Amino acid sequence: MAMLGSQPEGSPEAARAPLGGRLLGCPACGKELADGQKACSGKCRARLSRRRRTDALRARDEEIRVLLVTALKKLGEGAP
Numbered sequence: 609m610a611m612l613g614s615q616p617e618g619s620p621e622a623a624r625a626p627l628g629g630r631l632l633g634c635p636a637c638g639k640e641l642a643d644g645q646k647a648c649s650g651k652c653r654a655r656l657s658r659r660r661r662t663d664a665l666r667a668r669d670e671e672i673r674v675l676l677v678t679a680l681k682k683l684g685e686g687a688p
């Protein structure tokens with residue numbers, strides 16, 4: 609009789625790394641964050657809010673650009 613009991617040896621205990629993926633770090637500088645914190649310091653928080661505002665402005669600029677391009681295209685088509 610064949611004994612097919614060749615299960616992979618080794619403990620099933622995987623390495624319990626402390627880096628579980630919840631610790632993302634400060635989005636501004638990458639520093640470790642305390643629980644519930646969004647930024648490591650007021651400086652970084654200000655930087656982040658400024659970046660968010662810049663992103664919003666850029667999105668707005670892009671929207672305006674698209675509208676302008678559409679308007680110019682319409683003008684280029686000439687009057688009907």
Ligand SMILES: [Zn+2]
Pocket residue numbers: 634635636637638639647648649652
């Ligand atoms: Zn930071």
